[in-house]
Amino acid sequence: MxxxxxxxxxxxxxxxxxxxxxxxxxxxxxxxDTAFDAANRAFGSGKYAEAISSYENxxxxxxxxxxxxxNLGNAYYRHGQVGxxxxxxxxxxxxxxxxxDIHANLKYARSQSGLPQPSERWWRVLLKSLNPSQWAxxxxxxxSLLCLLWVVRLVRPEWLQRVGxxxxxxxxxxxxxxxxxxxxxxxxxACGAMSVQDRHEAIVIVKQASLLVSPFDKSEVMTTLPxxxxxxxxxKYGDYILVRYEKGKSAWVNQSxxxxxxxxxxxxxx
Amino acid sequence: MKTMSQTRVYVTAAACMGxxxxxxxxxxxAADVSVRATIEPRQVxxxxxxxxxxxxxxxxSARINLPQVENLEIVSRGTQSSLQIINGVxxxxxxxxFAVLPNAEGQYVIPSFQVEAGGQKVxxxxxALKVFQGQGQAPPPVSAPAASSPYVTGxxxxxxxxxxxxxxxxxxxxxPVNVGNEVVFxxxxxxxxxxxVGQVVPVTVxxxxxxxxxxxxxxxxxxxxxxxxxxxxxxxxxxxxxxIDNTLYNVGIWNVAVVPVKTGDYSVGVEQSIRVAERxxxxxxxxxxxxxxxxxxxxxxxxxxxxxxxxxNWKITSxxxxxKPENFSGAIGDYTLTVKAQPDKVKVGEPISLEMTIDGKGNxxxxxAPVLTSTxxxxxxxxxxxxxxxxDLGLEGRKIFTEAVVPLKVGSLPPISFTFFNPDLKQYVTxxxxxxxxxxxxxxxxxxxAATPTATPSAAQKVEEDTKPAEPxxxxxKVYLSPFVANFTPIYRNPLFIAAQGVPLIALVAGFLxxxxxxxxxxxxxxxxxxxxxxxxxAQLEAMNTAVTRNDxxxxxxxxxxxxxxxxxxxxxxxxxxxxxEVISERSTELxxxxxxLFLVADEMAYSGxxxxxxxxxxxxxxxxxxxxxxxxxx
Numbered sequence: 001m002x003x004x005x006x007x008x009x010x011x012x013x014x015x016x017x018x019x020x021x022x023x024x025x026x027x028x029x030x031x032x033d034t035a036f037d038a039a040n041r042a043f044g045s046g047k048y049a050e051a052i053s054s055y056e057n058x059x060x061x062x063x064x065x066x067x068x069x070x071n072l073g074n075a076y077y078r079h080g081q082v083g084x085x086x087x088x089x090x091x092x093x094x095x096x097x098x099x100x101d102i103h104a105n106l107k108y109a110r111s112q113s114g115l116p117q118p119s120e121r122w123w124r125v126l127l128k129s130l131n132p133s134q135w136a137x138x139x140x141x142x143x144s145l146l147c148l149l150w151v152v153r154l155v156r157p158e159w160l161q162r163v164g165x166x167x168x169x170x171x172x173x174x175x176x177x178x179x180x181x182x183x184x185x186x187x188x189x190a191c192g193a194m195s196v197q198d199r200h201e202a203i204v205i206v207k208q209a210s211l212l213v214s215p216f217d218k219s220e221v222m223t224t225l226p227x228x229x230x231x232x233x234x235x236k237y238g239d240y241i242l243v244r245y246e247k248g249k250s251a252w253v254n255q256s257x258x259x260x261x262x263x264x265x266x267x268x269x270x
Numbered sequence: 271m272k273t274m275s276q277t278r279v280y281v282t283a284a285a286c287m288g289x290x291x292x293x294x295x296x297x298x299x300a301a302d303v304s305v306r307a308t309i310e311p312r313q314v315x316x317x318x319x320x321x322x323x324x325x326x327x328x329x330x331s332a333r334i335n336l337p338q339v340e341n342l343e344i345v346s347r348g349t350q351s352s353l354q355i356i357n358g359v360x361x362x363x364x365x366x367x368f369a370v371l372p373n374a375e376g377q378y379v380i381p382s383f384q385v386e387a388g389g390q391k392v393x394x395x396x397x398a399l400k401v402f403q404g405q406g407q408a409p410p411p412v413s414a415p416a417a418s419s420p421y422v423t424g425x426x427x428x429x430x431x432x433x434x435x436x437x438x439x440x441x442x443x444x445x446p447v448n449v450g451n452e453v454v455f456x457x458x459x460x461x462x463x464x465x466x467v468g469q470v471v472p473v474t475v476x477x478x479x480x481x482x483x484x485x486x487x488x489x490x491x492x493x494x495x496x497x498x499x500x501x502x503x504x505x506x507x508x509x510x511x512x513x514i515d516n517t518l519y520n521v522g523i524w525n526v527a528v529v530p531v532k533t534g535d536y537s538v539g540v541e542q543s544i545r546v547a548e549r550x551x552x553x554x555x556x557x558x559x560x561x562x563x564x565x566x567x568x569x570x571x572x573x574x575x576x577x578x579x580x581x582x583n584w585k586i587t588s589x590x591x592x593x594k595p596e597n598f599s600g601a602i603g604d605y606t607l608t609v610k611a612q613p614d615k616v617k618v619g620e621p622i623s624l625e626m627t628i629d630g631k632g633n634x635x636x637x638x639a640p641v642l643t644s645t646x647x648x649x650x651x652x653x654x655x656x657x658x659x660x661x662d663l664g665l666e667g668r669k670i671f672t673e674a675v676v677p678l679k680v681g682s683l684p685p686i687s688f689t690f691f692n693p694d695l696k697q698y699v700t701x702x703x704x705x706x707x708x709x710x711x712x713x714x715x716x717x718x719x720a721a722t723p724t725a726t727p728s729a730a731q732k733v734e735e736d737t738k739p740a741e742p743x744x745x746x747x748k749v750y751l752s753p754f755v756a757n758f759t760p761i762y763r764n765p766l767f768i769a770a771q772g773v774p775l776i777a778l779v780a781g782f783l784x785x786x787x788x789x790x791x792x793x794x795x796x797x798x799x800x801x802x803x804x805x806x807x808x809a810q811l812e813a814m815n816t817a818v819t820r821n822d823x824x825x826x827x828x829x830x831x832x833x834x835x836x837x838x839x840x841x842x843x844x845x846x847x848x849x850x851x852e853v854i855s856e857r858s859t860e861l862x863x864x865x866x867x868l869f870l871v872a873d874e875m876a877y878s879g880x881x882x883x884x885x886x887x888x889x890x891x892x893x894x895x896x897x898x899x900x901x902x903x904x905x
Contacts (some may be wrong), residue, residue: 003272021447033750036751037651037674039675040621040651040676040747040749041621041651041674043621043747044621044622044623044674045623062754063754063756063757064754064756064757064758065751065752065753065755066752067748067750067751067752068751068752068754070747071747074745074746077744078744078861094758095752095755095758101745101748104745105745109744130654131709131760132760132761132762133760133761133762136760136761136762140767140770140771143771143774144773146774147774147775147777147778148774148777150778150781151777151778151780154781154784154785155781155784155785167460172542188762201760232736261758262757262758263758
């Protein structure tokens with residue numbers, strides 16, 4: 001009796017917790033859906049400024065979502081702010097790198113702004129088919145699977161035989177699992193290294209960004225970059241960011257003229 | 271035949287009256303005469319009457335010199351007087367009531383006229399009266415239900431007043447049944463006595479107060495004497511006048527919306543509190559002229575009354591369940607449906623804004639949005655709505671729904687339908703509107719693809735070419751919300767994620783250790799024996815613990831001896847059962863000395879069943895655990 005009562009209480013507690021988690025999820029989801037629909041309606045009615053405001057609020061309140069960023073990119077594009085459109089397409093790609101719509105609109109926005117299309121080698125394209133987090137999860141899953149199977153093989157080998165994996169078969173399976181793990185680990189390392197580079201990518205969000213020799217207002221302008229062009233942000237000093245805009249060439253740009261694809265990436269150096 | 275005592279009373283009363291009259295005349299002579307003329311209402315429809323009241327204070331009688339006004343007929347409706355004695359001072363007040371009957375519409379001014387009272391001539395202020403053409407065309411609201419409305423009155427017989435659009439005061443107006451010579455009465459008019467739950471029914475309530483009586487409404491709402499309805503009252507009370515059986519009545523009109531909320535047969539009436547001026551007769555001596563006495567010994571005061579109408583029997587049913595359409599959402603009334611859409615050309619994924627208007631009479635607040643007859647190939651969003659009412663009671667108006675619809679494939683908008691229950695027809699009605707033509711074309715997979723159509727375009731692609739802009743467009747916005755993430759930092763930078771990777775690693779190490787131990791147990795007999803001995807000793811130590819808890823000396827010493835036997839058996843590689851005190855003595859004198867007492871006590875307990883009380887089991891336990899520890903080390 002006592003045992004069954006304890007089991008009942010545990011079940012009830014678990015059910016309660018599950019309901020709380022579920023309801024909190026639903027409560028969280030419902031307003032976001034409503035706000036997303038409202039923003040889409042504003043976009044559909046041609047009220048792009050209103051749509052931009054709604055999408056931005058949605059991001060501020062809920063975090064980042066590929067579809068919201070994509071739609072925000074479209075709204076900025078329709079509103080005539082190509083730099084911000086490209087910035088949001090880039091952000092959307094970080095979250096959903098295989099979405100053809102995002103690729104298409106990014107390409108379109110770049111071409112409409114007269115920007116060159118970046119050409120990437122096949123292995124970079126392969127690495128970018130998943131974002132770094134997705135690669136990490138893949139590797140983690142593969143590693144966990146390897147460990148689990150290995151533990152079963154050590155402790156309960158009869159279980160493997162029971163599911164039809166005989167001892168002679170085990171060796172090729174282990175080789176395959178090991179190979180996949182090595183590949184996954186390689187990819188995560190490569191992707192991680194690449195993402196360090198990409199993480200610092202920044203987009204010009206004004207019509208023309210002035211690249212300065214030094215981080216001061218009256219500094220000499222070295223060159224200018226068009227809206228939507230991308231640079232590599234390296235560090236921040238006051239209101240200025242040191243960017244690398246060509247191989248081996250760096251300059252300072254006012255932070256109001258560019259935005260990093262990963263928001264708030266750079267910490268200011270006093 | 272009057273007796274002497276009666277005669278004496280009359281004489282005394284007459285003397286008192288004379289004295290009072292003398293005092294009153296003195297008082298009145300000292301007081302000023304004041305005159306006030308009012309006209310109510312100030313705007314009337316042609317055919318209706320306004321009431322002109324001349325109030326004279328400070329005189330017992332007055333002569334009114336009414337002016338002649340073209341197209342206005344002013345007819346006397348009587349006089350009302352009162353005499354009040356307040357703190358010993360008499361005050362006389364007279365009301366001269368006239369009906370003002372216009373013969374043509376226009377703006378009239380009744381000029382100032384003189385009132386002769388108490389030897390004085392007092393002029394009134396001019397009075398304005400606006401007369402407008404007919405009912406329902408001018409600012410003041412309609413006072414009676416339309417003649418075409420099949421109204422049922424609260425009285426037992428129909429009231430001709432309700433059928434006459436212009437109830438001009440007339441002596442030919444039939445008197446309502448049961449009205450009699452009532453000063454105040456209330457009547458309820460309903461267009462129907464069979465209703466369905468949720469239906470909005472316009473109902474009129476009229477409060478009649480005889481025009482020669484002052485009255486005021488108690489500030490409490492009109493009350494329906496049934497809980498089967500919700501009632502929406504008008505923002506303000508309309509006023510009118512009606513002539514019933516040669517008596518002019520001031521009429522207060524409530525146009526009310528009633529919504530039945532439960533089924534059944536109900537007797538429905540209304541109730542309203544009102545304060546009415548009533549004559550209060552004072553004690554007076556009998557046998558004198560009553561009219562004089564009434565004038566002298568009566569006064570008016572406001573008396574609160576609850577006035578109830580006669581009841582009507584209303585039958586309330588629910589909407590029929592037979593044949594109820596699936597998309598019926600509770601709308602009851604009579605409506606039309608119109609649909610607009612914009613833009614007229616979209617690509618797959620781009621939203622279309624549908625504006626659907628439900629117009630008509632009924633419970634608009636319960637009207638839900640019309641629905642697409644087929645949503646296949648469309649994503650629909652929750653519509654927004656706004657109501658535009660044409661009256662204060664919400665009886666008639668329109669509800670406009672705006673809904674975003676996103677086509678997910680090439681096609682056309684399906685028809686849109688709306689279902690309601692028509693209580694007049696007593697059946698469900700479905701209005702279906704053809705959707706406006708919107709050309710939906712394929713969205714470009716990419717700008718490049720859109721810019722380079724295939725060599726043999728399909729019919730859909732031809733439509734697309736017709737509607738395609740000069741340059742490739744953006745891929746449309748997403749209609750489905752993808753999951754949110756807190757930031758862009760890759761998960762492998764999260765310390766928790768890194769730590770979590772240790773879990774399978776730890777499991778793997780643990781698996782290795784378990785496998786290695788199992789292998790050693792299989793391959794090393796000594797290790798296996800020691801492992802088994804350790805397990806057996808641990809079991810006996812558990813039994814000792816239990817025995818100590820229960821203070822069971824016999825069980826304790828039995829377990830202790832077995833523990834020592836298992837430990838020594840492992841050490842000497844013999845069976846545990848073969849370990850006796852003699853065997854121990856043979857192998858180790860030192861060990862035998864330390865174990866002698868244990869074996870003796872254990873035997874004693876085992877064979878005699880007597881408990882030792884000179885030492886505690888806990889002390890024994892400590893000693894034995896220490897001994898077993900020493901034996902294990904030696905092993």
